[in-house]
Amino acid sequence: MICSWLAHRWNSRPRCGVASLLVLVAACGESAADPAYAVINPVDWHSGTGVSQHLAEHAAQLLPAAPPELVEEVAELLDSLAVGGNLARRAGARLQDLEADLRSVALLSLVEDRLTELGVRRFAYAWLRDTGIEAMLPRLCLRLKYEKDSWSAVCIAHTLLLHGNGAGLEALDNLLRQEQQDGSLQTARAYADEVLALLPTWSDQAPPQDFAARWEHLQEVRGRWASQRLLTPEEEQPETFAPRLEAELWRFMAQFLSQPLRPVDDARFVLMRQRACSVPLLLAAAEDPDRYVREHALQTMAWIGPAVGHWCRAHALDLGAALERALQDPALRPRALEALGASGMAELGSLIAPFLSGDSFEERTAAANALLRCAGSDHLDLVTRALEDPQWPRLSNEARFSLWTLRLALQPEVESEYPVELWDAVPETERARRQRWSQERASRVNS
Amino acid sequence: MSARPGPAAAVAVIGAAAGVAAILMLLKPPVETEALSLQTAQDCHSCHAAVYAEWEASHHAYAYLNPEVRKLSQDFRNEECLACHAPRPVLSFQAGERVLARSSDRGAGVDCMSCHLRPQGGIATSNPxxxxSAPCQPVYEPRLAGVDMCASxxxxxxxxxxxxxxxxxxRGDNxxxxxxxxxxxxxxxxxxxxGFPAGHDRDALLKAVTxxxxxxxxxxxxVELHNVGAGHNxxxxxxSRAADLQLRWQDEAGAWQAWQRLHRFRDPYRDETDLTNTQLPSQQVWRKVLDPPAPGRAGEVRLLYRTQPFLPDADSVEMYRVGWPQ
Known part of the structure; x- marks a missing residue:
């Protein structure tokens, strides 16, 4: 205590009596304290269950590693399929005889190996589609990020759809929008058209008969997947994942601990593309003892967006209460506010609103962004005060732009424009991001 | 007979007086002044105009607005890129650990706050x-000059x-x-x-290799390329960074033929499965003996630095050019 007080004095006084000071410091028996590095954090996170512990609990459910000799054998069998005739028949029979888990992991290893030849890779994707087990889905989903072959991308989308996952619909959409017409693309487009015909329909809907109708149907299913992580209006939000699938998702969640970014990116990519019963897993991870796991779990929830809100409503889960501890931690609070806002639940507006005048600049920005994404017209007064009251705590340009965008959305009848200096001060990318959020809220309100 | 005090006694008296004065100054309560609340790089500008100008011209300031970055990140729809292009203060993380993205003032990229804002508020300096008396009341932070600061x-x-x-x-100290x-x-x-001179600065590039x-x-x-000055590859x-050696010869009539790539130094993307990492490590030499189309034929080699591998020659930085006969 004395030493830190002396250290403070050392920094704030002229350097006379240096020797006396040194003697006094030495007499204290400890060196002058360095500034603290730790983030001030009133929440004790160490009591939470860590992602490693979750993973350990699911260890028995995890997919085994693929033995290299089996991967090699499966590659040769797939190669033989291309030859045709008896050799192909025997290869097919041998593949069928393999134990389902081992076959799936060997096939996954092949599609994950960047050096696997295209022909073998396509056969591997087709076998995963026809025989793969459900626990392969997270790893297969990750192939959407890396697979460049269009036919293979359609095959991934098809396989995911067969398991009730619409994460590949975006790849179908992208492919069908391409105007280029080379040979391999034609094959992939023909396959994509077949997959469109397999999209689920619902009871009051006639199956689409031509391409135009199938395209329209794709957009409808895509929209539902994006906002609810469901494919049809008749589906119910599932409560949980199958245990083996959940185990594989925890394996990805553990990648949040990584210091290199790529494993983190991969995990976020996969986790945000699962069905909405990932919400309880992400909420558990948001209480992890590790700061990075907490941050990335909340970030993933924010990227999933309104589907989190849909799942919470379906299961009567109070998201605000679920994120109470995260909101108490100043370092994590902005990410918690993002997750709340992105859920699109208007009822969370009153929980978010006080943070608009919160302690930190970053927190106020996060609150403004969150309000833009979920708040209703009952917050119009607050927004107006924050924008116009000179005594209001300082807001970043991004925060002000969010609030302006929200005000315009809440008052469509009022002709108004952004102040020029604000428009100019916010980078185009950030303006576009807020316009997207505004459009999302408009589509929610309209639906 | 009274003895006059000698010089030693005078020094002792002065020393004692200085000591007492120092202790009195230490015991006097400090005048508490609240440090400025700094939130954006703009807040530093009024006192540190020269430093601000250096930073403003640097690629740290450009980290978020750089069109190449925007293109590669799909206008930051790939939000994972934000962590390093608009980071929260590095000092809020453990030494060497990666940073996370901030939500405010992203256009300022890697700004004053990214390096100087302390987690408990206030400003860190590497000045011991x-x-x-500075309004921002800087506090000495040894981490600031360390390698881990950049490693994040x-x-x-x-x-x-x-x-x-x-x-x-x-490599030096840091x-x-x-x-x-x-x-x-x-x-x-x-x-x-x-100004953080590096790959976008020709002078810095010239110090790295010969x-x-x-x-x-x-x-x-x-021809030899020698990594003489960079403590890294x-x-x-x-x-995306690439350095190309290009070669051209004169034809029989003495006209220069088109440039051909002799070698590319680059760490490829993961999906470039046909390529290997050809970066030149610190202190290493890459050497090539050339076969001219005819003995004594005039030739030239030049080194081009590209911030992305598909950058046209005309937009790349020509670092060196050597030729024969000499």
């Missing part, structure tokens, strides 16, 4: 004796690991020797230059 972002592609593995004489050289400002005050040429005993021309960091 900071001014007590720049080791994502192993640049700091390469530096750690390099020769001690070349990154600052090459990327934050001394700068002398108004009043002769010494500080560090905040290109030499000659002819062997058989009269065949050779050349090029390093982003996988």
């Amino acid at each position: 004796r900071p001014s007590s 972002c720049h080791n994502q592609h192993q640049t700091v690991d390469q530096w750690r593995a390099s020769d001690a004489e070349i 990154c600052l020797g090459c990327h934050m050289e001394d700068a002398f400002r108004a009043g002769g005050r010494r500080g560090r230059h905040h 290109l030499t040429s000659g002819s062997d005993a058989d009269g065949r021309p050779w 050349f090029p390093t960091d982003e996988r």
Whole structure:
């Protein structure tokens, strides 16, 4: 205590009596304290269950590693399929005889190996589609990020759809929008058209008969997947994942601990593309003892967006209460506010609103962004005060732009424009991001 | 007879007086003044205009607005890129650990706050004796000059690991020797230059490598690229960075033929499965003996630096050009 007080004095006084000071410091028996590095954090996170512990609990459910000799054998069998005739028949029979888990992991290893030849890779994707087990889905989903072959991308989308996952619909959409017409693309487009015909329909809907109708149907299913992580209006939000699938998702969640970014990116990519019963897993991870796991779990929830809100409503889960501890931690609070806002639940507006005048600049920005994404017209007064009251705590340009965008959305009848200096001060990318959020809220309100 | 006090006694009296004065000053309660609440780089501008100008012209300031970055990140729809292009204060993380993205003032990229804002508020400085009268009340922070400060972002592609593995004489004590050289400002005050010269700065590039040429005993021309000055690979960091050696010969009529690529130094993207990492490590030499189309034919080799591999020759930086006959 004395030493830190002396250290403070050392920094704030002229350097006379240096020797006396040194003697006094030495007499204290400890060196002058360095500034603290730790983030001030009133929440004790160490009591939470860590992602490693979750993973350990699911260890028995995890997919085994693929033995290299089996991967090699499966590659040769797939190669033989291309030859045709008896050799192909025997290869097919041998593949069928393999134990389902081992076959799936060997096939996954092949599609994950960047050096696997295209022909073998396509056969591997087709076998995963026809025989793969459900626990392969997270790893297969990750192939959407890396697979460049269009036919293979359609095959991934098809396989995911067969398991009730619409994460590949975006790849179908992208492919069908391409105007280029080379040979391999034609094959992939023909396959994509077949997959469109397999999209689920619902009871009051006639199956689409031509391409135009199938395209329209794709957009409808895509929209539902994006906002609810469901494919049809008749589906119910599932409560949980199958245990083996959940185990594989925890394996990805553990990648949040990584210091290199790529494993983190991969995990976020996969986790945000699962069905909405990932919400309880992400909420558990948001209480992890590790700061990075907490941050990335909340970030993933924010990227999933309104589907989190849909799942919470379906299961009567109070998201605000679920994120109470995260909101108490100043370092994590902005990410918690993002997750709340992105859920699109208007009822969370009153929980978010006080943070608009919160302690930190970053927190106020996060609150403004969150309000833009979920708040209703009952917050119009607050927004107006924050924008116009000179005594209001300082807001970043991004925060002000969010609030302006929200005000315009809440008052469509009022002709108004952004102040020029604000428009100019916010980078185009950030303006576009807020316009997207505004459009999302408009589509929610309209639906 | 009274003895007169000698010089030793006078020194003792003065020393004692100084000691008492020092203790009295220490015991006097400090006048508490609240440090300025700083939230954006703009807040630093009024007091640190020269440093601000250096930073404003740097690629740290450009980290978010750079069109190449925007294109590669799909206008930051790939939000994972935000962590290093608009980071929260690095000091809010453990030394060397990666940073996370901030939500405010992203257009300022890697700004003053990214390096100088302390987690408990207030400003950090690498000056061990900071001014007590400065409105921002800076506090000495030894981490600020350390390698781990840069590693949070720049080791994502192993640049700091390469530096750690390099020769001690070349690498120096930290990154600052090459990327934050001394700068002398108004009043002769010494500080560090905040322009962070690196791959976008031709002078910095020229310090990293040398290109030499000659002819062997058989009269065949050779060319050598030597990583003499970088304490890390050349090029390093982003996988998009490439350095190309190009070769051209004169034809029989003495006209120059088109440039052909002789060698590319680059760490490829993961999906470039046909390529291997050809970066030139610190202190290493790449050498090639050339076969001219005819003995004694005039030829040239030039070294082009590209911030992305598909950048046209005309937009790349020509670092060196050597030729034969010499």
